[in-house]
Amino acid sequence: MAPKVVDGRKLRAQRRRAATEAKLLFAAESVICRRGFHAATIADIVDEAQVARGTFYQYFDSREAVYRRLIGDFVKLLTSSVERVTERRAPVEDVRTNLLRVLEQLFAQRELAILLFRDALTPDPVLKQLHLDLHQHMHRMVCGLLRRGAQWGILREVEVEGTAWAVIGAIKELLLRRIDELPTLQTDEPVIDGTRITPAVRQSAVDAASVLVDAFYGGLRAP
Amino acid sequence: MAPKVVDGRKLRAQRRRAATEAKLLFAAESVICRRGFHAATIADIVDEAQVARGTFYQYFDSREAVYRRLIGDFVKLLTSSVERVTERRAPVEDVRTNLLRVLEQLFAQRELAILLFRDALTPDPVLKQLHLDLHQHMHRMVCGLLRRGAQWGILREVEVEGTAWAVIGAIKELLLRRIDELPTLQTDEPVIDGTRITPAVRQSAVDAASVLVDAFYGGLRAP
Amino acid sequence: MAPKVVDGRKLRAQRRRAATEAKLLFAAESVICRRGFHAATIADIVDEAQVARGTFYQYFDSREAVYRRLIGDFVKLLTSSVERVTERRAPVEDVRTNLLRVLEQLFAQRELAILLFRDALTPDPVLKQLHLDLHQHMHRMVCGLLRRGAQWGILREVEVEGTAWAVIGAIKELLLRRIDELPTLQTDEPVIDGTRITPAVRQSAVDAASVLVDAFYGGLRAP
Amino acid sequence: MAPKVVDGRKLRAQRRRAATEAKLLFAAESVICRRGFHAATIADIVDEAQVARGTFYQYFDSREAVYRRLIGDFVKLLTSSVERVTERRAPVEDVRTNLLRVLEQLFAQRELAILLFRDALTPDPVLKQLHLDLHQHMHRMVCGLLRRGAQWGILREVEVEGTAWAVIGAIKELLLRRIDELPTLQTDEPVIDGTRITPAVRQSAVDAASVLVDAFYGGLRAP
DNA sequence: CATGAATGAGAGTTCATTCAT
DNA sequence: GATGAATGAACTCTCATTCAT
Structure with a gap:
């Protein structure tokens, strides 16, 4: 009482x-x-x-509900990590750093990343919406990066909208290709910052980011 | 009689x-x-x-069998169209032409393209193999294009293997993005050369090819 | 015309x-x-x-019909062979001879024999009736043999009805046991009298008859 | 709590x-x-x-599994009841008693007995093995009975192996013949010793045992 | 709240039978 | 009379979901 x-x-x-x-x-x-x-x-x-x-x-409530929850949480995580990326005024080296951060998240939760990138286009309308939201968000972000890169003179001018989708596709493919190569997370493995980002995960992200930056940016130069 | x-x-x-x-x-x-x-x-x-x-x-014989057949046929079609691409000695303008040809096939049979690019990573070992085969094939082809592009001086040097996967990812994403926008093939629609490549399909392929060439090649110049 | x-x-x-x-x-x-x-x-x-x-x-007319036909024909064959057995006035040696004849038929058409003895108790009423008919027929015959054996003084007195069923069961079991040991009929194998009774079949019948006569009759003596 | x-x-x-x-x-x-x-x-x-x-x-787990379970349990029951039979040093009257015991089990669970004796020769390898096991077991037991009977001088000498199969066949046939005559066990019927052996069942077993002993043993005499 | 036995719609697959050619 | 493509009822088995305890 x-x-x-x-x-x-x-x-x-x-x-x-x-x-x-x-x-x-x-x-x-x-x-x-x-x-x-x-x-x-x-x-x-x-x-x-x-x-x-x-x-x-x-x-x-249902089998679908747990997937929705899982994906929703992951989308929130990615979104917030991306939010932090875009809110910073970017000096040249920032682009690489920020791309790395997103890739780290994707590799760290690669099960969900696969789920999101490979399987998520199901008939379930809620899942479809979540999937769409994430992609729109990523697209907006990449568009911003491309425009700012052009402004800073480190990227040549391109058709921004389409190229952004191409970049996203490239990220997804590299992610899926690397996923099988990464060892499964061990329960006793040291994790960084309370996330599941281990040294191996970070290294994979660095590699993937290098390829992308190399392919699209022609190598970033400090001003 | x-x-x-x-x-x-x-x-x-x-x-x-x-x-x-x-x-x-x-x-x-x-x-x-x-x-x-x-x-x-x-x-x-x-x-x-x-x-x-x-x-x-x-x-x-089974539910799986029809998918195997469907995908197998499509992979053969794509492969053969790609074969013709690589066997030609490429002058500068050829790259764009050949990319266009592949994209036309993908857009024309976009249902199968989705199946192949989105869903094919299933536990079914035969499907997985078909999927793998196609991707290996595409990867080899893109690697060749990148190397020849560098030789001809129309592409800067890049890490070829990884970049090729990035290119493939980009193609897939552009494909999936455009697919919803394309109207479904009407049964009475004029088809070209007995294939399902209609004017609308061709236009989509041209657009996608432009974006890709623009993004990766920085615009192709005649020598 | x-x-x-x-x-x-x-x-x-x-x-x-x-x-x-x-x-x-x-x-x-x-x-x-x-x-x-x-x-x-x-x-x-x-x-x-x-x-x-x-x-x-x-x-x-149906799947069942062919089985009915197959079994019906075989029952007729057995019945007629048995008919000939009983119509003869039996001297001592006759019992062995006649038993041998039946066993030969059973071994020669062992596929049908199995069908009849092992599987025939299906829900199909017609098959059931055929099965029943054959067994009744065999039972009457064996009863007759037992009674005449006693009259001729070569068999001790037994409860005839029950013993006859026991004899039939013994025949069936011996038949089924020997069936796996018999080689399948070769198409070029010499057959006797246009029937499928080969030397190997005849030997099996002789063996089985010996066991039965030995078990039930204690060895038949010529008078 | x-x-x-x-x-x-x-x-x-x-x-x-x-x-x-x-x-x-x-x-x-x-x-x-x-x-x-x-x-x-x-x-x-x-x-x-x-x-x-x-x-x-x-x-x-499957349709087959329930049959395996059913048969396996029954084989265990029979086997154990038979085990007890063979371990006792048999005075003359014992043979009849022990045979009776087995027959009682068979009649009491006549549905399973039919299943085992009539249908068990299926392509299913596990069922086939169970069937084979039971028959081997019964065969060994009957061989033993025949040999001991000869030693005790209450049976004439016979070809043991074959005769044992004949005996088993006789038991099976008598069993199958009596099964239709026995009324189905009523749920409210008094069962004896927690088993399904009712007076009617026991009487049938006695009858069958008598026929068999009479047929094969020529009547057992107390010493 | 936690439990897990019970549920039943629906999945893939088989096969005896029909019938237009 | 011979053909074989088409049929659909019936089978075994799965699994998301419910509900009495």
Whole structure:
């Protein structure tokens, strides 16, 4: 009856909820990674998460819902990382740095990246919208980069809109090509900044960024 | 007389077989396009083709088999069109022409192109192999183009292998972006040279090729 | 129009009919032998007989019909061979001779024998009846043998009805046990009396008869 | 308190599982008996058991699996009952007693006995092995009985191996003949010692044993 | 809240049978 | 009479979802 007791109970209950939800999300992600998007079943997920079948439906309305949540979160992460990129006034070296940052995120969560880039064009309208949103966002960002690059004189003039899509496609392809080569994240591996970006992941991102910058920018020069 | 009757009957039977098979292949293609690879069911296909469930299995051993056939045929088409590209000794303007030719094929059969570029990374080993084959083929071709471009002095030197994948990714993305904009082929639409390359398809290919050449080649100059 | 011509045509047509029917019956038998009763399909039979699917239905009303026919013919064959056994007034040695004759038939057509003894208790009422008929027939015969054996003083007195079933069961088991050991009939193998009774078949029958006579009769003595 | 609740729930769940499994096994048994092995479908079984289609697959991996389970259990039962038979040093009267015991089991579970004796020679390799195992076991046992019978002077000398198969065939035939005559076990019928051996079953076994002993042993005399 | 047994619509596939040619 | 393409009912099995405990 005392407010403190109630608060304590509520707090513990909330924590337990959050913990179970996290278990399910993590399990869903790793199952999708292992078995692929379409082959991932509820049974796989609840087995992986070590919870009962019914528990799943206490946290997510349907099979699609957990995918939506997973992707939504990832899109938010990418978007915010990209937001930080564009808000900085870019000196020359910035472009490479920022591209690297995005690629790091993509490589670090490569299961979701695959999901997003390879499988996401499903009939499910919500997933389609999320997919579209991310791509529009990336497109706007790349368009900005291309325009600013031209202004700074480090890029020649191109048809911006189409070229931006070409750049995005190039990123996606390089990502998918490198993904098989990267070792799977070990549970005891040191992670940087609480993210899943390990040294191996960073190196892959550096390589991919180099190729892209080389291909599209002809090599960036400090002014 | 007897042989003639038999021949006549056999001929008609063969034509009927071919017609039904074409109906099924066409239906499968359009169903996959509409509902996506994994959501396309036998029921959808036979409904679309207006034949009975069992008829499907007179022509294809399994659900996978029809996809293998569809993709295999398309890969052969692309491959052969690309073969012709690479065997010609290229003067400067050739690069643009040949790229255009490939893009025309991709846009003309855009349902299959989507299937191949978007969905093909499935657990099915045969499909995976077909997918891999095509990509290896495209990669070899693009590597060759990049190297010859450098020799002819119309391209700066780049890290060839990685850049080739970037180019392929760019082509795929442009393709997928344009596909929704293209109107679906009408049955009474004039087709060119017995292919499905219509004026609209050709225009799309020209646009995409321009963007790519612009982005990667910095504009091609006649020598 | 001349009766002779018509007769000739009719005759040839009849012969062709009979030939095709024989092809189908032979194919059905060998397919059942190879794949088992329940796994034998129409497709198997017409493939084996080298005729079209529809032709099958010109000769038999249904899948069951061909089995009925096959079994019916075999039952008739066995019955008639047994008939000859019982009609003869038996001196002592006769019992062994007659048993041998039945066993020879069973071993010679062992595919059908299996079909009859192992599989025939299907829900199909007609097959069930044929099966029952044959067993009743065999039972009556064996009862007769047992009674006459006792009269002739070469068999001790037993509960005739039950013992007769026991004898039949023993025959069936020995038959099934020997069947796997017998080599399949070769097409160029010398057959005896136009039947499928080869030397190997005859030897098997002799062996089985010996065991049975030994087990049930304690060795037959000439009076 | 918490553990008790959990235990209570787990216990009830386990009981429910066991009950449903029993329902399914019982249904499968009776369906197989009624419709035959090959004609018995999942639909039949779940209809009989009054559960949903999917429920079946929570308990058995496949259609074959339930047959394997059914047969495996029965073979174990028979084997153990036979084990007890052979381990006893047999005075004269023992042979009859032990034979009776086996026959009682066979008659009590006559549906399975039919399944085992009539249908088990299927292409399914596991079923075939189970069938073979049981027959080898029975054969060894009968061989032993025949040899000991000869040693004790209550049986004349015979070719043991072959005769043993004849005996087994005789048992099987008598069993199959009596099965139709026996009334189906009523659910409210008093069962003896928790088994399904009712007075009617016992009487049938006695009759069959008498026929066999009479036929093969010439009547057993107390020493 | 957590549980997991139960559900049933729907998937791919088989095959006896029909019928226009 | 012979053909073989077409048929569709029936089969086994899967899996997202529900609900009593």
